[in-house]
Amino acid sequence: MIYxxxxxxxxxxxxxxxLVLAVLFLVITAWAxxxxxxxxxxxxxxxxxxxxxxxxxxxxIPTAIAVFASRIIDLEHKGNTWKMLGTLQSKFDIYITxxxxxxxxILIFSLLELIAFxxxxxVVGFKGTPDLWAYGLFFVxxxxxxxxxxxxxxxxxxxxxxxxxxxCTGLCGSMAGLFLMYVPQxxxxxxxxxxxxxxxxxxxxxxxxxxxxxxxxxxxxxxxxVFFIIGWFFLLLIGGWFIFQHMDxxxxxxxxxxxxxxxxxKTTVSTSVSMSHKPVKxxxxxxxxxxxxxTPIWIAFLVLPLISALIGTANYLNNLELLKSTWHSLWTQxxxxxxxxxxxxxxxxxxxxxxxxxxxxxxxxxxxxxxxxWRLVFDxxxxxxxxxxxTLAWLCLLYIICGLYIGFAEPIPVELAxxxxxxxxxxxxxxxxxxxxxLVIRSFAIPIGMALLGGFxxxxxxxxxxxxxxxxxxxxxxxxxxxxxxxxxxxxxISYSVFFIILFYSLSVWYIGCHDVKTQ
Amino acid sequence: MNTNIxxxxxxxxxxxxxxxxxxxxxxxxxxxxxxxxxxNGAGKTTTLKLLxxxxxxxxxxxxxxxxxxxxxxxxxxxxxxxxxxxxxxxYGHLTGLENMQIIAKLKKVSARExxxxxxxxxxxxxxxxKVKQYSLGMKQRLGIAMAxxxxxxxxxxxxPTNGLDPAGIQEIREFIxxxxxxxxxxxxxxxxxxxxxxxxxxxxxxxxHGELIFQGTLEALETKGDSLxxxxxxxxxxxxxx
Numbered sequence: 001m002i003y004x005x006x007x008x009x010x011x012x013x014x015x016x017x018x019l020v021l022a023v024l025f026l027v028i029t030a031w032a033x034x035x036x037x038x039x040x041x042x043x044x045x046x047x048x049x050x051x052x053x054x055x056x057x058x059x060x061i062p063t064a065i066a067v068f069a070s071r072i073i074d075l076e077h078k079g080n081t082w083k084m085l086g087t088l089q090s091k092f093d094i095y096i097t098x099x100x101x102x103x104x105x106i107l108i109f110s111l112l113e114l115i116a117f118x119x120x121x122x123v124v125g126f127k128g129t130p131d132l133w134a135y136g137l138f139f140v141x142x143x144x145x146x147x148x149x150x151x152x153x154x155x156x157x158x159x160x161x162x163x164x165x166x167x168c169t170g171l172c173g174s175m176a177g178l179f180l181m182y183v184p185q186x187x188x189x190x191x192x193x194x195x196x197x198x199x200x201x202x203x204x205x206x207x208x209x210x211x212x213x214x215x216x217x218x219x220x221x222x223x224x225x226v227f228f229i230i231g232w233f234f235l236l237l238i239g240g241w242f243i244f245q246h247m248d249x250x251x252x253x254x255x256x257x258x259x260x261x262x263x264x265x266k267t268t269v270s271t272s273v274s275m276s277h278k279p280v281k282x283x284x285x286x287x288x289x290x291x292x293x294x295t296p297i298w299i300a301f302l303v304l305p306l307i308s309a310l311i312g313t314a315n316y317l318n319n320l321e322l323l324k325s326t327w328h329s330l331w332t333q334x335x336x337x338x339x340x341x342x343x344x345x346x347x348x349x350x351x352x353x354x355x356x357x358x359x360x361x362x363x364x365x366x367x368x369x370x371x372x373x374w375r376l377v378f379d380x381x382x383x384x385x386x387x388x389x390x391t392l393a394w395l396c397l398l399y400i401i402c403g404l405y406i407g408f409a410e411p412i413p414v415e416l417a418x419x420x421x422x423x424x425x426x427x428x429x430x431x432x433x434x435x436x437x438x439l440v441i442r443s444f445a446i447p448i449g450m451a452l453l454g455g456f457x458x459x460x461x462x463x464x465x466x467x468x469x470x471x472x473x474x475x476x477x478x479x480x481x482x483x484x485x486x487x488x489x490x491x492x493x494i495s496y497s498v499f500f501i502i503l504f505y506s507l508s509v510w511y512i513g514c515h516d517v518k519t520q
Numbered sequence: 521m522n523t524n525i526x527x528x529x530x531x532x533x534x535x536x537x538x539x540x541x542x543x544x545x546x547x548x549x550x551x552x553x554x555x556x557x558x559x560n561g562a563g564k565t566t567t568l569k570l571l572x573x574x575x576x577x578x579x580x581x582x583x584x585x586x587x588x589x590x591x592x593x594x595x596x597x598x599x600x601x602x603x604x605x606x607x608x609x610x611y612g613h614l615t616g617l618e619n620m621q622i623i624a625k626l627k628k629v630s631a632r633e634x635x636x637x638x639x640x641x642x643x644x645x646x647x648x649x650k651v652k653q654y655s656l657g658m659k660q661r662l663g664i665a666m667a668x669x670x671x672x673x674x675x676x677x678x679x680p681t682n683g684l685d686p687a688g689i690q691e692i693r694e695f696i697x698x699x700x701x702x703x704x705x706x707x708x709x710x711x712x713x714x715x716x717x718x719x720x721x722x723x724x725x726x727x728x729h730g731e732l733i734f735q736g737t738l739e740a741l742e743t744k745g746d747s748l749x750x751x752x753x754x755x756x757x758x759x760x761x762x
Contacts, residue, residue, distance in 0.1 A: 162613075279631075279635075280617065280631050280632075280634050280635045280638075280647075281631050282621050282624055282625060282630075282631045282634070283621065287622050287625050287626060290614075290618065290621060290622050290625070291611055291614070291622060293613075293614060293618065294613050294614065295613065357611055360611075360612070361607060361608075361609060361610070362605065362606040362607050362608070362609050363609040363610070363611070364574070364609075365569070365572075365574055365603070365605040365606060365609055366603075366609035366623070366666065367609070368572075368573075368574055369572050369573075369574070369598050369601070369603055370595075370598075370623065370626035370627060371595075371626055372595050513591070514576070516569075516574070516575040516576060517569070517574040517575065519606055
């Protein structure tokens, strides 16, 4: 087994896999470290860290794990190696090696996270000594929950060779998990999905009244979260193996066997090739739209804002005594997390998918013989921008529907149109940078991880008053995601957005122009 | 057969010890089948990619239809070419027909031509199947169909018979031979199989280690050794490279 593991390590050489976890680790520690040097932290740091870190984990780890798992599995899809591996290793060995590889990586990550927070606490000078039992429990939780997520992402990446599916699953899941942390009224929901476990397994509570934090305390874990985590673990491990065992190696990828048709394969084959006798026509659609026919992208486009809207509204209804200004406070519920943490990676998925079409096989040979670079990049950004705008518009539509459902006395805010306009403009800037990243980086998942990082940095940039320096924060600022009462200097906003769009558009054209084509 | 449709002057890719293509002067006459021959890794695909502007030459020039190819006129020249380089390009999640529609749109060709070409490569009956379910030979046919679309003046085919069954090879071979006669298309076809080139080509260029070591008619090649095969092996450094 160790032998296979070392092989796995060799396979993932130069794939930047460890970088994914290293960056994740750095971001979490940097973010936590940034907020650690105030008075309150010195007083109650050891407990406060245990309260804050699960939130960071819930935001960052799921997407990072989705990227990580996709990298490990996708290399076999891309290299067309499943059929070769199948003749050299037993299916069980292939499966368990992938499982153990991920487990090792996540174990190392969780350990490092634990050590980092202990060291940080001592360096900053937290009062008292850490409760080692509590930190031990925190470590075990992070490890097991993240490992569950790894298993889940690994299985999805295995089943669908199109990595967009896995990444979208990861994004939707972590969105739901994060939101459910803020809906304590339905503890069961958090337990049900594995992404919610970071929140569900928290054992430190905060004693706070309106902007003032009194202290932190241990609370009882009586929501049965442990059983759900263990249940998911066995379900994923055994269920995953069951699915894997029953998959056929079909050329480039695995696919699920269809037992029911086994008896009459002959007839099904002949009918499945049934040819339409309609005269051949060329549809009046842009080429790029023809290329994305039959892609599952629209699922994420529909689902992600829907999750945001449903949980946001529920959260709003549950906190009526805390939140006041009706339409505006509902907007924050809907858009805050969505715009900062989920929209950038989602745009990343769109962009990666569009360029992956050309990165596949020797498609570059055909594309560059028939289209000019400026036209190609323009089309890609345009399609990406169109999907992005639709996503944002869908979010606004859901907002209006939810608002009407709640039944506010005031009319729908007219500012919404301006928010959407700015959001779309900033969104196109994000499309431009993501299209550039996905063009240069041939991996599907890495640019998406970078988008998450970008959204996170965008939050920091906005907090520092420099939202215009990053496309990611331009989008969320345009949507007024953190505060609908903010006014934006339109001249600055528009000029920076246009600047980013032109910059990354030209960079992409330049990149294609002065680099030789690379085919797989 | 008097004017050259493609000429290259000391076309070079790579530098110093990593010379992938070394000062190649191709002369490809209009209306011929030009066989581009060489052992594996000799630089055939690199040269063809250079012709299409997919790789940027380190030195040298390419002249198409009497026009020097530049970054500006590249696409307007390539409009009159069809190509299949390395393995066929396709979008696996789309059907054969949908793939053809995309190419037709890019080349601005009418729908009628799609039917035509698909029937030519005998893929019409399979057009509604997803390309990822195609066999290797069918993908290759699709690639040839894409190259043929738009009635090009020059057809560049990189090992077009890869993955085809014997009947398919025979068919493609006959088809290529007819192209200059019926459709006035100049064909450049690369292969590492001498026998294949022998049966289709009028002109031959032999490349080895990035250098063009022979260019001329098949008859001229024959005079270099006891037989064609002998001549080829002599030039490419004997049997070690095959």
